[in-house]
Amino acid sequence: MVWMLASIGQVFLNFLATTGRLILFLIYTLTQAVQPPYYFRQILRQFWEIGYLSLPVIGLTAFFTGMVLALQSYTGFSRFNAESAIASVVVLTMTRELGPVLAGLMISGRIGAAMAAEIGTMRVTEQLDALTTLSTNPQKYLIAPRLIAGITMLPLLVLIADAIGVFGGYIVSVYRLGFNPASYMKQTFDFVEMGDVTSGLIKAACFGFIISLMGCYYGFNSKGGAQGVGKATTYAVVSSSILILITNYFLTSLLF
Amino acid sequence: MTPKFVIKNLHKSFGNKHVLRGVNLEIAAGESLVIIGGSGTGKSVLLKCLLGLIQPDSGSIQMDGKEITKETHAENEARLQDIGVVFQGSALFDSLKVWENVAFRLIHAQHMNRKQAKQIALQKLAAVGLNESVAELSPAEISGGMQRRVALARAIATQPHVLFFDEPTSGLDPIFSSVIDGLIHRCVKDLGATAITITHDMNSARHVGDRIALLCDGAIVWCGPADTIDDSTNPYVQQFIHGLPSGPIQLETETRHVA
Numbered sequence: 043m044v045w046m047l048a049s050i051g052q053v054f055l056n057f058l059a060t061t062g063r064l065i066l067f068l069i070y071t072l073t074q075a076v077q078p079p080y081y082f083r084q085i086l087r088q089f090w091e092i093g094y095l096s097l098p099v100i101g102l103t104a105f106f107t108g109m110v111l112a113l114q115s116y117t118g119f120s121r122f123n124a125e126s127a128i129a130s131v132v133v134l135t136m137t138r139e140l141g142p143v144l145a146g147l148m149i150s151g152r153i154g155a156a157m158a159a160e161i162g163t164m165r166v167t168e169q170l171d172a173l174t175t176l177s178t179n180p181q182k183y184l185i186a187p188r189l190i191a192g193i194t195m196l197p198l199l200v201l202i203a204d205a206i207g208v209f210g211g212y213i214v215s216v217y218r219l220g221f222n223p224a225s226y227m228k229q230t231f232d233f234v235e236m237g238d239v240t241s242g243l244i245k246a247a248c249f250g251f252i253i254s255l256m257g258c259y260y261g262f263n264s265k266g267g268a269q270g271v272g273k274a275t276t277y278a279v280v281s282s283s284i285l286i287l288i289t290n291y292f293l294t295s296l297l298f
Numbered sequence: 299m300t301p302k303f304v305i306k307n308l309h310k311s312f313g314n315k316h317v318l319r320g321v322n323l324e325i326a327a328g329e330s331l332v333i334i335g336g337s338g339t340g341k342s343v344l345l346k347c348l349l350g351l352i353q354p355d356s357g358s359i360q361m362d363g364k365e366i367t368k369e370t371h372a373e374n375e376a377r378l379q380d381i382g383v384v385f386q387g388s389a390l391f392d393s394l395k396v397w398e399n400v401a402f403r404l405i406h407a408q409h410m411n412r413k414q415a416k417q418i419a420l421q422k423l424a425a426v427g428l429n430e431s432v433a434e435l436s437p438a439e440i441s442g443g444m445q446r447r448v449a450l451a452r453a454i455a456t457q458p459h460v461l462f463f464d465e466p467t468s469g470l471d472p473i474f475s476s477v478i479d480g481l482i483h484r485c486v487k488d489l490g491a492t493a494i495t496i497t498h499d500m501n502s503a504r505h506v507g508d509r510i511a512l513l514c515d516g517a518i519v520w521c522g523p524a525d526t527i528d529d530s531t532n533p534y535v536q537q538f539i540h541g542l543p544s545g546p547i548q549l550e551t552e553t554r555h556v557a
Contacts, residue, residue, distance in 0.1 A: 079406070079409070081406075087393075164391075167387055167389055168385045168386065168387060168389040169389045169390075169391055169392075171346070171349075171351050171385065171389065172383065172385055172389040172390075172391075173391075174349075174351060174378070175349060175351075175378050175381065175382075175383040176378075176402050176403045176406070176407065176452075177375050177378050177379050177403060177406075177407035178402070178403075178406050178407060179371075179375070183406070
């Protein structure tokens with residue numbers, strides 16, 4: 043019994059210690075981020091990596107999700123003659139929920155893992171030490187640009203994902219389920235409000251922050267060679283995915 | 299004249315492992331000191347303490363008469379401006395081209411424009427025997443020996459007055475090792491820099507060092523001019539330079555019969 047309580051207590055203490063280290067890491071990075079010099083080239087590179095290079099993954103995910111959503115909605119709604127609601131269901135679900143969450147989870151796998159692996163490899167190959175000896179603060183040079191790019195690029199990606207998802211729903215509804223194209227589009231735009239889109243974008247910015255922070259934190263603190271980098275990558279993806287799902291609930295409650 | 303570095307009773311532990319156990323050492327300005335010792339004796343930890351990358355548990359390190367163990371981030375950053383480092387695995391930045399690696403400090407710390415920094419980088423690459431065609435490659439596209447030369451060019455790019463070399467010839471064949479040793483010796487003398495080299499390669503130590511210090515069990519057990527090490531009767535030195543399995547240096551290994 044004592045052994046079990048000690049184990050639970052140890053897990054809890056480890057959790058508190060990690061949370062404390064994460065907060066200190068974030069505060070130090072933010073204080074560095076606002077002080078010159080600013081590494082614009084690094085920020086642009088991260089815009090490219092996180093934003094542009096993630097477009098195919100996000101586009102495909104959103105397109106097929108929109109198509110499946112239309113099909114599944116039809117299956118349910120046709121049972122009580124409410125097929126006309128499909129357009130509104132697709133657009134509201136994509137903008138408010140599935141766009142930001144699916145984009146967040148996909149980017150967590152693609153970018154969070156890449157950040158942890160890249161920075162982790164830099165740690166174990168002494169490249170971070172080299173940066174310090176070259177009079178460059180690693181948190182300012184490596185972490186701050188990734189945080190900025192994560193927070194700004196995710197909303198843009200989600201905006202594109204929303205449009206592609208709605209388009210996927212349109213394709214299935216019109217060409218498979220026989221909806222009238224004009225009335226489908228009209229219903230889509232009639233039902234969606236600016237608040238639906240902005241709530242999704244606020245979520246996306248938060249998810250982008252979580253993904254970048256966890257990827258950078260675990261990469262920056264990795265140790266022990268290839269195995270350590272592998273662990274850092276796993277922790278980054280798992281923790282950011284879980285945090286996205288938890289944060290999503292609280293943000294939805296706030297923005298409901 | 300104030301020594302460049304004065305290390306007094308330096309201790310550092312990681313958990314239960316007591317790596318440095320009272321290191322005492324003085325390094326004169328313009329001197330090339332080589333610290334030799336077996337694997338895991340704390341050579342790299344000592345180097346990182348001197349750089350400020352690791353905080354020692356106790357003891358004192360003075361550089362130019364100023365205590366550096368309690369310096370702030372900003373003071374450390376300013377001090378490192380005049381120090382060049384070649385890391386064990388070169389530690390070149392994979393995402394940058396070779397010339398960008400060499401010019402890194404010029405561009406990011408000294409805010410020189412990229413065109414001018416590239417010219418200096420090409421000069422430094424030429425100084426270590428690499429031509430312009432290498433400059434546009436990424437570090438992954440060149441051999442280990444060339445990477446070590448690029449790391450050396452990066453270390454000397456801003457003409458620092460202090461140079462640190464962490465096992466600069468590890469993993470290189472004897473010919474490349476000699477080339478790197480020659481380049482280190484020439485760069486140190488040309489710059490008139492104070493150099494501290496960490497190695498367990500005796501050829502390298504004899505070639506680049508004015509003085510050699512032997513680190514064993516976290517403390518300096520012998521220190522003297524490089525040309526006298528072979529005449530030393532110190533049992534630690536004798537065991538180390540002749541690579542004898544038995545002697546005062548205890549190896550943390552246990553051998554068993556294969557069959």
